[in-house]
Amino acid sequence: MTAAAMVGAPVRARGRTKVVALFAVLVTALVVVSVVSAGAGQYGLPVSDVVRAVFGQPLADPFAEGALWAVRFPRVVMSLLVGAVLGVCGALMQGTFGNPLAEPGVVGVSSGAAVGACLSIVFGWTFLGAFTTPGAAFAAGLITTFAVYALSRSSGRTGTVSMILTGVAVNAVAGAFVALLMFIGDQAAREQIVFWQLGSVAGARWAYVWVAAPLVVITAIVALVVARRLDLLALGDRQARHLGVDVERLRLVVICAVAVGVSAAVSYAGIISFVGLVVPHLVRMVVGPGHRVLVPASLLGGAVLLAAADLLARTVVTYADLPIGMVTALIGGPFFFWLLRRNRTKAGGWA
Amino acid sequence: MITAEELSVRLSGALLVDGVSLELRAGEVLVLVGPNGAGKSTLLAALAGDLPLAGGRALLDGVPVERWRPREAARRRAVLPQHNPVSFPFDVRSVVEMGRAPWRDTDDDDDDEIAVATALRDTGVAHLVDRAYPTLSGGEQARVALARVLAQRTPAVLLDEPTAALDVRHQELVLSLAHRHARSGGGVLVVLHDLGLAAAHADRVAVLDGGKLVAVGPPAEVCTADLLSAVYRHPVEVFPHPRTGVPVVLPVRDREEEECLP
Numbered sequence: 001m002t003a004a005a006m007v008g009a010p011v012r013a014r015g016r017t018k019v020v021a022l023f024a025v026l027v028t029a030l031v032v033v034s035v036v037s038a039g040a041g042q043y044g045l046p047v048s049d050v051v052r053a054v055f056g057q058p059l060a061d062p063f064a065e066g067a068l069w070a071v072r073f074p075r076v077v078m079s080l081l082v083g084a085v086l087g088v089c090g091a092l093m094q095g096t097f098g099n100p101l102a103e104p105g106v107v108g109v110s111s112g113a114a115v116g117a118c119l120s121i122v123f124g125w126t127f128l129g130a131f132t133t134p135g136a137a138f139a140a141g142l143i144t145t146f147a148v149y150a151l152s153r154s155s156g157r158t159g160t161v162s163m164i165l166t167g168v169a170v171n172a173v174a175g176a177f178v179a180l181l182m183f184i185g186d187q188a189a190r191e192q193i194v195f196w197q198l199g200s201v202a203g204a205r206w207a208y209v210w211v212a213a214p215l216v217v218i219t220a221i222v223a224l225v226v227a228r229r230l231d232l233l234a235l236g237d238r239q240a241r242h243l244g245v246d247v248e249r250l251r252l253v254v255i256c257a258v259a260v261g262v263s264a265a266v267s268y269a270g271i272i273s274f275v276g277l278v279v280p281h282l283v284r285m286v287v288g289p290g291h292r293v294l295v296p297a298s299l300l301g302g303a304v305l306l307a308a309a310d311l312l313a314r315t316v317v318t319y320a321d322l323p324i325g326m327v328t329a330l331i332g333g334p335f336f337f338w339l340l341r342r343n344r345t346k347a348g349g350w351a
Numbered sequence: 352m353i354t355a356e357e358l359s360v361r362l363s364g365a366l367l368v369d370g371v372s373l374e375l376r377a378g379e380v381l382v383l384v385g386p387n388g389a390g391k392s393t394l395l396a397a398l399a400g401d402l403p404l405a406g407g408r409a410l411l412d413g414v415p416v417e418r419w420r421p422r423e424a425a426r427r428r429a430v431l432p433q434h435n436p437v438s439f440p441f442d443v444r445s446v447v448e449m450g451r452a453p454w455r456d457t458d459d460d461d462d463d464e465i466a467v468a469t470a471l472r473d474t475g476v477a478h479l480v481d482r483a484y485p486t487l488s489g490g491e492q493a494r495v496a497l498a499r500v501l502a503q504r505t506p507a508v509l510l511d512e513p514t515a516a517l518d519v520r521h522q523e524l525v526l527s528l529a530h531r532h533a534r535s536g537g538g539v540l541v542v543l544h545d546l547g548l549a550a551a552h553a554d555r556v557a558v559l560d561g562g563k564l565v566a567v568g569p570p571a572e573v574c575t576a577d578l579l580s581a582v583y584r585h586p587v588e589v590f591p592h593p594r595t596g597v598p599v600v601l602p603v604r605d606r607e608e609e610e611c612l613p
Contacts, residue, residue: 098438232449234438235499238401243503244425244453289439 019293022286026300033304034080037311038072042319070205078204078212079310079324080303082269085216085261087302088223090276091283091295095230096254097160103277104262106167107255111174112144113137113266114197118178121192122185133196134208134267141263144170149255160237199270199325201310212264219261220299226254227295234289272325274332275302285339305332352377352507352538353398353428357407360390360397367393369562370407375507375538380529382549383542385559386583391542392433394559395511398540399430411507425453428507433515435496440483443495447471450502462504470502473528475521489516497525501532508532510541514548526552546587546600550574558582574598 035054039045049059050068059065086104093102104110119125120136128135152166178197182190229250232240237247266272283297306324312331313322353375360368368390375381375398383391396402398409400416409416412427419427429450437446447470451463471477474494479487484495493516500508510529514522526548529539533554543549549556550570557567560582566573579587579600586603 100439229452231441231445232452234441235446235449236432236436236438238396238399238432239430239435241401241421242399242425242428242430243449244422246421284439288445289441290445 015288019287022283022293022297023300026297026304029304030080030300030307033307033311034076037076037079037307037314038068040311040315041072043067074206074209075201075204075310076307077209078268079201079307081209081212081216082201082265082272083275083306083309084299084303085219085265086272086275086306087279087298087300088220088295089258089262090278090302091280091291091298092223092226092230092254092258093276094280095227095291095294096233096251097164098233098236099160099164100281101277102164104258105171105273105276106164107258108144108148108167108170108174109141109259109262110266110271111171111178112147113141113263114271115144115174115177115181116140117196117267117270118181118185118193121196122181122189130207131211134211137267138263141266142259144174145255145259145263149252195323196270197325198323199272199328200313200321200323201269201306202321204268208268212268215260215264219257219264222253222257223295223299226250227291230254230291230295231289270325272306272328274325274328274336275305278332278336279305281336282339352412353509353540354410354413355394355398355407356410358394358397358404358409359406360393360402361405362393362402366405367562368397371559371562371564372407373557373564373567375540377506377536377538378533379554380526380533380539380541380552382553382556383540383559384544384546384549384556389559389582390562391559392511393562395430395509395540395542396432399428399509400424422453425503425505427505428509429500429503429505431497431500431508431510431513433511435492437484440485442481442483443476443487444471444480446484446495447476447498447502450499453503459504466502466504470498473501474498475524490518490521493517494521494525497528501528506537508537508539510539512542512544514543514545522548546574546579550589550598550600570598574600 035047035050039047039050043064045064045068049064053059053065053068089104093104093106094100097106114137116136116139117133119140120133125132125136148163148167148170151170152163178193182193185193229245232243232245233247233250235243241247279301280294280298283294283301287293287297306328309324309327309331313324313327316322355371355373358368358371359366371394383394385391393402397404398416400409400411400419411419411424416424444467447467448463450470451460451466454460454463471480474497476491476494476498479491479495484492487495493513497510497513500510508529513525517525522545526541529541530552533539553570555568556570556573558565558573558578565582566578574589576587576589579589588601588603589598591597592599
């Protein structure tokens with residue numbers, strides 16, 4: 001072994017320990033938050049009952065068992081899925097654009113989905129039954145994302161800056177459409193739009209979970225497969241290409257995955273800001289920027305964060321179900337700011 | 352290894368490279384010089400396959416560079432652009448390890464550790480392995496970027512101003528590494544601003560001016576006072592080094608002329 005490799009060895013081992021510790025903490029947090037969240041609420045249940053129910057054992061109180069399976073569990077699972085997909089897509093977006101400010105919303109997924117949802121609400125569409133609003137949001141999110149991608153391509157390549165700027169323009173137009181639809185809609189529709197935009201996983205049913213889960217899984221698998229190549233994009237498009245990355249194809253794959261995953265999440269849960277932006281940063285602060293760890297850790301971290309936010313949203317004010325998007329931004333924003341301030345000096349910034 | 356055939360590049364209407372034919376051969380250090388805006392970096396980028404061509408061809412091992420799959424091309428030539436920012440605080444080792452990406456899942460990935468360790472040592476950055484790249488000085492970043500390119504272990508290497516941010520010692524270090532690579536059968540194309548470095552280290556010098564190739568050949572033939580003075584629009588003196596005989600290139604520094612400048 002060379003001298004250089006030997007100098008690096010203890011630090012590497014320390015890095016690996018950190019990674020193992022992070023995953024252990026995340027998995028533990030995931031289990032604890034899920035169980036506590038399933039038990040908490042207006043009708044409180046002890047942890048032991050939740051655990052028994054998870055393992056398929058009957059509870060003494062059949063009403064409690066019914067509530068757990070019909071209301072609490074799908075809601076917890078939904079918050080985990082939505083959080084996981086937002087976290088992983090945040091890591092994907094920041095990775096593909098080599099930009100720490102990128103988040104899924106940059107390419108228009110969220111604002112596009114909002115237009116779709118508003119259309120279905122204002123015009124009272126019902127062609128997909130209970131799935132109409134999520135379905136319209138999903139379709140519009142996908143269409144908007146691909147529009148941003150197509151518009152920002154020139155001579156077969158997409159520049160990072162041109163893509164982000166195109167996203168800004170498309171987001172502005174989508175915002176105008178939402179405003180127009182709110183203007184057109186009656187008071188009930190307006191109220192519904194406002195609450196959709198605030199984001200919530202309330203009222204999740206297994207039917208929604210089964211629709212969203214496969215899309216989230218697809219996104220997660222794609223993310224894990226491309227993770228390693230994302231490291232190279234940190235060097236810039238040109239350099240990544242010189243190192244053998246088909247940058248265009250990689251970016252297209254990532255954007256498709258983000259569009260599918262985030263459209264699925266947003267279509268059901270509405271706009272939940274902040275998770276996609278912040279989770280990857282938190283992970284990077286602990287284990288560094290390597291995407292092989294960052295992507296799976298952001299997946300778990302997003303799930304934990306959103307499940308915890310939902311728990312807070314349901315319990316912080318008795319008899320009130322606060323909008324989860326408000327909770328994530330209200331608590332996460334200042335916390336994130338504090339972390340940034342604390343880490344800026346030692347991490348050398350995010351360039 | 353790398354060939355420009357009547358290569359032209361046009362960017363937003365301006366013809367930046369105009370019908371250049373030039374070949375990088377195995378075993379040589381070919382230095383590209385010329386005044387600012389002569390098209391050196393543009394030519395290098397075109398040869399690397401970064402820019403669409405307005406005419407002619409850019410060949411990598413006889414095949415147009417855009418026809419290679421990126422990964423195959425990356426096993427044949429490495430490129431060091433002028434600026435090498437890294438968007439997240441990767442540590443130095445990770446950055447250099449990225450140079451091994453084209454060899455992943457091949458028989459050569461057994462060499463990864465040795466290639467990385469050697470590149471770190473050769474560029475004198477082994478002591479920085481655990482530092483975050485964005486916290487390094489400009490010269491340190493430049494050497495780490497070079498280490499990444501060396502770790503790629505390709506026959507052809509294109510370097511765009513690798514010495515710009517470096518002190519004298521490290522400038523010499525970089526060019527001696529280029530030489531070593533050429534002696535072992537590789538080919539190195541280097542864009543340089545320092546004519547002294549070019550004259551001292553090049554096997555051949557190519558002079559660009561206004562997008563055209565005006566001269567190419569061994570330094571002793573190309574680096575003449577007349578040619579360089581004309582190309583740089585500034586009087587240049589060339590004389591043999593008293594000890595080694597290597598041509599020394601210096602701009603004429605007339606005190607009176609300097610005082611005339613605004």
